[in-house]
Amino acid sequence: MTTREGNCKTCGKPFTERSDNYIHIPEIAEGDCFSCYHWKKVWTSVENDDFESVITEDFEHHTVNVQHPMSSDPRSWLGYSGQLWTIQFYDGREVRTNNLWRQGNIPEFWRESHPPNARFAYTTGEKVAKKLEL
Ligand SMILES: [Zn+2]
Helix, strand or coil: CCEEEEECCCCCCEEEEEHHHHCCCHHHHCCCCHHHHHHHHHHHHHHHCCEEEEECCCCEEEEEECCCCCCCCCHHHCHHHHCEEEEEECCCCEEEECCCEEEEECCHHHHCCCCCCEEEEEECCHHHHHHCCC
């Protein structure tokens, strides 16, 4: 196994990658660290798909499909296994979803360009499920 050391061309942090694992990924081969590769993929997906970023005050990043927030897919295919959430975006929108996906805590490098935009609450209990007609 070989390792590759250097500074990430995007965030500048020193890194060590096991090239056997990641060298086939073009962004990694060209000098991004794995973290920047991951986050660039997230930003591309929220720019191109129906999924939108949900960023909390502590910079936890989730995505939700705002066009189709309630999915009828089997629970095992859904984010958080279909747990219900209520998202309050700072712009006033409120979205209820059973398909929330977590990507992780946004690294310092990306925070200025991706500020918090929402808060969300875990929705629990049978009454709420009935109210949402699930
Ligand atoms: Zn990086």
